[in-house]
Amino acid sequence: MIVVPLAAILIFGLLYATYQNFVDALRVFTGVPFGWVGGIFALWLRDMPFSISAAIGFIALSGVAVLDDMILVSYVRQLRKKGVSLDRAVMEAATTRLRPVLMTTLVASLGFLPMAFSTGMGAEVQRPLATVVIGGVIGAMVMSLLVLRVLYVLFKSPFKPRVAIANVGIEEPRQLVGAG
Secondary structure: OOHHHHHHHHHHHHHHHHHOOHHHHHHHHOHHHHHHHHHHHHHHHOOOOOOHHHHHHHHHHHHHHHHHHHHHHHHHHHHHHOOOOHHHHHHHHHHHOHHHHHHHHHHHHHHHHHHHOOOOOOHHHHHHHHHHHHHHHHHHHHHHHHHHHHHHHHOOOOOOOOOOEOOOOEOOOOOOOOOO
């Protein structure tokens, strides 16, 4: 009751320190509750009770769940700083950062897979922890790719598109690759 909320507060504080922006920190933090939903669903699916080791899994999951959102939000911020429109930046981030998001999720979930199905000594501690992390990172990934895009469009980005300024005058905006 104390450690899990404290971990969530610390994660949000670190996100705010990273982005220096409440809205972007909140966007990235949405991965944490989405991950928790996935972890709870995984515990329910495997018919496991909530235990201390599952709570530790939720703490570990909270740190890993923000990685997917950080990849997407950071890339959208980069594109917005270059002057790309919000809709285009969100779409491009979702398509070009799909592979890193999938790799982050696969590394975390495959790394915990042996723990999730262990039967040896200490398995009663390992299984709930691994189950929470696996279910949570998969849930956070799916929600990041679907819901984060909607959140970005609903809550406008703080960056305004800029036109590059040359030493002598104003340049024409650069054409994006594949733009019609």
